Amino acid sequence: MDLVISHVYKDFGRGPVLRDVSLTVRQGETVCLMGPSGLGKTTLLRCVAGLERPESGSVTGVPERLGYVFQEDRLCGAFSAVANVRLATGRTLPEPEILRHLEELGLAGSARRPVSQLSGGMRRRVAIARAVCAGPQLLLLDEAFKGLDDQCRRDTVAYIRRHTPGASLLCVTHDPEEAALLGGRCLDLSTL
Numbered sequence: 001m002d003l004v005i006s007h008v009y010k011d012f013g014r015g016p017v018l019r020d021v022s023l024t025v026r027q028g029e030t031v032c033l034m035g036p037s038g039l040g041k042t043t044l045l046r047c048v049a050g051l052e053r054p055e056s057g058s059v060t061g062v063p064e065r066l067g068y069v070f071q072e073d074r075l076c077g078a079f080s081a082v083a084n085v086r087l088a089t090g091r092t093l094p095e096p097e098i099l100r101h102l103e104e105l106g107l108a109g110s111a112r113r114p115v116s117q118l119s120g121g122m123r124r125r126v127a128i129a130r131a132v133c134a135g136p137q138l139l140l141l142d143e144a145f146k147g148l149d150d151q152c153r154r155d156t157v158a159y160i161r162r163h164t165p166g167a168s169l170l171c172v173t174h175d176p177e178e179a180a181l182l183g184g185r186c187l188d189l190s191t192l
């Protein structure tokens with residue numbers, strides 16, 4: 001199913017943030033959204049996820065299973081990595097599977113520690129595992145690799161690719177290297 005963003009207009013009361021934005025992400029396609037800070041990239045992802053309602057325009061083709069890695073980790077600090085992932089998966093994924101995911105992300109030794117005790121880069125990977133383990137048909141990534149070193153970023157992108165075959169990816173990034181690593185179409189929101 002293609003994701004179709006059509007003539008979206010969003011205004012928080014201080015003038016338009018998104019003005020007539022249209023974009024189609026084909027099923028299985030990767031699109032990287034770039035552009036200056038404050039341009040509305042996060043707002044567009046939030047409109048796709050249904051967390052903001054555009055004043056006009058439409059977003060259609062949002063699949064049932066949506067994964068979202070927010071700019072902030074949004075984890076439960078007192079819970080372990082395993083428990084944070086389980087909050088998203090319920091019982092659909094057995095615990096050994098969750099552990100395997102965390103292991104692939106280099107978190108084997110930290111899977112049972114409260115995430116508040118993990119480093120920023122480790123928490124990022126838990127947030128990514130949480131979104132991927134839910135089996136998304138569309139994955140929204142908002143500066144998802146912030147705080148990861150180059151090797152870790154490469155490994156994490158490879159992990160996402162392995163586990164989301166056929167899914168569409170809509171990614172916000174400021175980093176051209178990251179966009180190249182993710183592949184796909186690269187667009188500047190100011191030109192949409």
Ligand SMILES: Nc1ncnc2c1ncn2[C@@H]1O[C@H](COP(=O)(O)OP(=O)(O)OP(=O)(O)O)[C@@H](O)[C@H]1O
Binds near residue numbers: 012017037038041044
């Ligand atoms: N809930 C809100 N209420 C009022 N204004 C908002 C709200 N959310 C976002 N904005 C405004 O919308 C504009 C776009 O914000 P947004 O976070 O979408 O930009 P961005 O392109 O993702 O920025 P960055 O690259 O810095 O993350 C900003 O001016 C911001 O202040």
